[in-house]
Amino acid sequence: MEYCSNTLLSDVTDDEDGRHFVPDPHADLPVYLTIHRIRRLIMATIDDPYTSEQLRDPQMNMLIVRPLVDRLYNSEDVSVVYCLLVNRTQFLREQSYQGHLQTVSITRATLCEILASRVLRRFDEDNPGLVGLLLLANILVAGFEPFQNAPEEVRRRNPSALQWPVQKRGGYERKITALEVAIISESKAFLSSSACQKVVDAVYRGQVIYTPLSFVDIIPDHYKHNPIALYSPWKAPILNHYRLIVPRLRNIIEVCQFAVLLLLYGLTMFYRDENKVTIHEMVFCAYASGWILEECAAIIEHGWYVHTQNIWSFLDIAFFLIYSIYVTLRVYAAVVADANLAANALDILSVAAPVLLPRLAFNLMPDNLLFISLRAMMRDFTVLTLLATWCFAGFFLSMKWLHGTSPEQGRDSPGSATISKWMLWIWFGLDGTGFERSADFHIFLGPALMIAFAFLGNTLFLTILVSMLTNTFSKIVENATAEVHFRRAVLTFEGVKSDAIFAYRPPLNILAVVVLLPLKFVISPRWFHKVNVCAVRLFNAPLLLAISLYERHQLWRTRKDEPQIPYKRSSLFRWTFSGFSPHGDIQAVFDMEPPRNILEESTLI
Incomplete structure (x- = not known):
């Protein structure tokens, strides 16, 4: 499979309905066979539990990891990484309900993630420059189907075939990307690898473009399906509405x-x-x-x-x-x-x-470790609070049913709201009124229930809560780089939108739903696409113009370790601050990709 470094947009073809779709270049890959082949290899290799550190040990790398990478790596098959991540998802699912294989399934899932990282790194090492970036993009953001090229009898027995919405996408239905599988399986080590982050950063900045695959769209406009390609702002139209999904x-x-x-x-x-x-x-x-x-x-x-997964x-x-x-x-x-x-x-x-x-602070600082930790701790706090409320509801019912048995007749009996308030105060150690009034419920049982609730709630529950939150925060801090890269991958994957509704700013999106959605059932897909594109460019013209002018000068100005695309700079922006420096040539010598003959001579030295 060849990927041309100067590829921008491939030719499209028309289907029977007049839609413009790029034929799926990976439709012939045996995804179903590869998934089950990998599963058999992993299960035959791992029979005992190992930790993640043990799997990354040099001896384990020589005996298990490297032979499996050599066996699975195929320069013509870009679906291997996807198949490895699919198997990781299945092994993680099995460890949740197969108690006797729980630790072994976790080890197998970890090995799948390690193999996926190594295979992706092998693709990156064998394909440098723009060719490699385009190839890595096809590995991570091209859509694959788990049942792709499966036998016909298997496809007929697929129970999930009727669960997907019927939105025609020219043969791209039911497709899932490797990047999405990595996110749902929380493969943070894989997502933080340099090869994966290279693609994530290129997609995030809009250097790599593709038509996203979605579950269902509110305003579906699937008249065109563009291929995975490198974006050139100098060859694109001035008002390019596709830049709104960067x-x-x-x-x-x-x-x-x-x-x-x-x-x-x-x-x-x-x-x-x-x-x-x-x-x-x-x-x-x-x-x-x-x-x-x-x-x-x-x-x-x-x-x-x-x-x-957003924070x-x-x-x-x-x-x-x-x-x-x-x-x-x-x-x-x-x-x-x-x-x-x-x-x-x-x-x-x-x-x-x-x-x-x-x-607003979360939006402005999405990579802040405090906010990432806060999201995870809020999840643990909510789960533990719901469980504790469920368990401690029995104390409330006991006090409620003991209500009115106090020998004292001159004091009003507490109601349900008052009992709940007393219990909440005791829970967080704010006030001891509940202890003083516990005899109102029963002379002996009332104080006993309050003391038991205070011990279990205020002492035991809060101790467990603090321990859980401390453990969660320490794990996030320990894997800070992986956590930040994982959140960045989620933000990038969710940022590429397929639904046409995202091209309209609030509250115009409400008007778009009211007008365009009924219109879709009246006119042809071609005319609906034309109306939608015209409306998007009309309502976003100043923004699209500003984006076009900015990207023609800044999009491919990258750091020395990132790929570049050759271009002719506009005379209006020939002078830049980076060049106004006595040390500018040190960076400039790495900014431009050397000619092929220089690369060939350097490899012979």
Whole structure:
């Protein structure tokens, strides 16, 4: 298989419906056979549990890892890495329900990740420069199907065949990329490898372009399917609407969109009025509804599990719940003309401030180790709190059922809310009123239940919680580089959007759904694509123009260890700050790729 270094966009063909699709260049690869071949090799090689450090030991590398890499590596088969990661996912799944093979399955999953990293590194070493970058991109972001080229009787027995949405993509249905499999299997060591990060960085910056594969789109525009290629801003149109799905640009756009949302939220709360809906509140509701629609489309695009890997996903979910309750109460209060209910709706909206302000910091510093640790610790805290609440609910029921048996007649009996408040205070060690009033439940059983609850909740639970959070934080700090690279890979993979709805800024995306979605069922795919592209370029013309001018000068200006594409610089931008230095030639000698004859002579020395 040959990958030309100056490839930009391959020719496309028309199918029977008139759609323009690039034929899948990897359709002939025996993915199904390779998956089961790898599984048999791994199971025959690993019969005993080993730690990750033992598998990376030099002796283990010579005896197991390197022979398997030599056996699996095939310069003509770019699906080997995908198949290894698919097997890792299956071994991780097996260790969760096969107790007798739990440790062995974890070892096999770890070995699959190590082999995938080594095979990808072998591809990188054998294919330097732009040729290698394009090849690595095909390995990581080209779509493969687990049942690809499986026997017909196997495909007929596939139980998940009817579970996928029916959205035609010219033969690219049911495809999953190796990068997505690495994310869902949390292959952090693989994602942090230099070869993988080279592709992730190129995709993030828009140097490598491709048509993303998604589960389902709200506004599907699949008239064209472009191949994986290197992007040249000098050969692309000035208003190139495909640049709106470049992860780096999308990240900047999303930060600006969220800043606008935060500004409108502040104006709404500053000029709040319970008696009428202000203009600021109307604008905020329209914009927030469009912003939430975009977040829902992002969840549908790649699934709930991938979306929740973002460090700010729990903040988005919290804002969605708060905003939904606020809108429901606000609309109902306007219908029944209830000022008190409207005030309560605005009070609920004010609770969103602790969610929105940190969310902006998460957007601006996604690689910050504190935020990455906070997300993981919030997950552990939520799980442990739910389990503890479930277990300690028995204490509440016991006190509730003991209610009213106190011999004292002059004191009011505590209600359910009061009992819950006392238990919460004792849980966090804030107040001891529950101990003083425990005899109101029962002269003997009341104090005994309170003391038992305080010991289990305040002492045992909090000790376990602190230990868990400390352990989680220490693991993240220990693997800080892998964690940062993993989050960057998630951000890059989610940034390449397939749904046409992401090309419209809130609240125009709501209008796009109302207008374009019914229009799709009326006109042909070709005309729907033309209407969609025209609307996107019209509404984003200033932004697309700025992107085009910037990328023609800056896109392929990279560091010395990154691939470059030759280009003719515009006369308007010939002078740069990097060249205005007495030491500029030291970097410049590495910035330009040397001619082929120089490379051949250097290898002979």
